[in-house]
Amino acid sequence: MQIREITENEYFEAMKLSMYAFQYKVQEIDIPARKESLKNHNILGIWDNENILAAKLHIIPLTIFMKDAEWKMGGIAGVATYPEFRRNGYVNALIIESLKHMRNNNQIVSLLHPFEISFYRKYGWEVLSEQKKITFEKGNLKFLETQPGFIKRYSKESHNEEIEKIYQQYCTQYTGMLKRDTNWWKHNVYNENSQLAVYYHSANEARGYLLYQVKDRKMEVEELVTLDHDARKGLWNFICQHDSMVETVTINLASHDPFPYFLPQPKVKMELAPYFMARVVDAEECLRRFPFLQENDSLFLHLEDTHAPWNIGSYLLGKGEIRVFKEKTGGQCVHPPKKGIQLNINSLSAILFGYKRPMDLFEMGYLKGTKTEIDLFEKMVPALKSSFFDFF
Secondary structure (H helix, E strand, O other): OEEEEOHHHHHHHHHHHHHHHHOOOOHHHHHHHHHHHHHEEEEEEOOOOOEEEEEEEEEEEEEEEEEEEEEEEEEEEEEEEHHHHHHOOHHHHHHHHHHHHHHOOOOOOEOOOOOHHHHHHHOOEEOEEEEEEEEEEEOOOOOOOOOOOOOEEEEOOOOOOHHHHHHHHHHHEEEEEEEOOOHHHHHHHHHOOOOOEEEEEEOOEEEEEEEEEOOEEEEEEEEEEOOHHHHHHHHHHHOOOOOOOOOOEEEEEEOOOOOOOOOOOOEEEEEEEEEEEEEEOHHHHHHHOOOOOOOOEEEEEEEEEEHHHHHHHEEEEEOOEEEEEOOOOOOOOOOOOOOOOEEEEEEEEEEEOOOOOOHHHOOOOOEEOOOOHHHHHHOOOOOEEEOOOOOO
16 A cells, blocks of 8 residues: 655546545536646545556644634545546545645644544544524514614625635634635635625724525525624624515524524524544643643543554643653653543544533543543643634
């Protein structure tokens, strides 16, 4: 089995595998642009003995916000194998190799959209966030009190930096949100039918937007981003202005968004589903960067990671610093005491991204330790909210 990075002159082989596995076709006229986009990916491939590309995995170098900090992230995508090569351990090998590749490139965390959550959990990824989808019937489009601000509509062609600033400021409330540049906005956020409405305060300050499309008497809000409640109410009133054009409105939201609590009729259809998954790739670096709250006492974390052995070890948290204890080959290693919390990389990922609290995982049996140690860990971990809007 040979694993190596795919070169530019092999991009079309990678495209053919994607088209077969994901059942779509790239038109001849679009192939050059698709090849150009692959230059931003690191593609790992496995060739069989006849030099046929049998399996592949894409790593997209991206950056996420961890509140107001930025962490380098490897986005896993395009994992595919031809059926005649399946169940040979190729995907397993690619995933393990991708972890090494990301670590070597200082991508300290990784995100992916799972075809099956249980499959990627085996490799250390854990649910990052949930998406909330709310469906309103036309009769529930009731206006709130009039806001002093106003709305301006934009499109992909008139997209501007002001919109990007709203999004970036919004991201600092969450963990996991993708850092977007203008190119990402235009090629990965907008589609051909997208429109974008921005709410401005009366002082002409942009405070929120919604990305949406209206078609076949349905309005679908793909993103609703607000920096204050006035913007939230102003954009809801803008949605209500479509009451003569639509029969239903669906809104995709961060799971923590207060919609529809503040509406006159909050009893609406609501769906909540896991979305993206996240994994800590370099535990030591993540723990050093994480904004732990200082406590007088120190705490040991004993970490297990089946597929990234460099993370295995004990980490002493306390007094604003991290001490690391790992097994060393051919030398002496100072062993930490047996006291402390035992956890695996999935649980650590869920905690650092704010998807689950230490006490929640302890009660479900995923963390092992004393109640006193879990209470201390709870105090050290700040209250965080995870979210993710994008797709790759």
